[in-house]
Amino acid sequence: MTENLSYARGVRSRSGLGLEDINPRFFGYVVIGRRKDFSSTFDSMRGQLLRDEHIQIRSWDGIVDWARKRAAVFSTHVAALGMAPDTQQA
Secondary structure, eight states, X not given: OGGGHHHHHSOGGGTOOOOTTOOSOOOEEEEOSOGGGOOHHHHHHHHHHHHHHXXXXXXXXXXXXXXXXXXXXXXXXXXHTTOOGGGOOO
């Protein structure tokens, strides 16, 4: 991104992308593989990427764990409101 910043910020009429306010430092996610395949060396590299580049590498297992936790929190809130999940109104 930093190497192409002027192109990204350039106006469209001059073949730029028109992303005037884009920041080359953004947070990103990469989802790859299974947790069992992550070694301690890989975990160390993941930590370095998060610190240096703001890129978080997650396993599919981690995504599923996160989704289950969110679903449990959602279910707790629905139950506290006395609503069944399938009768919830948007």
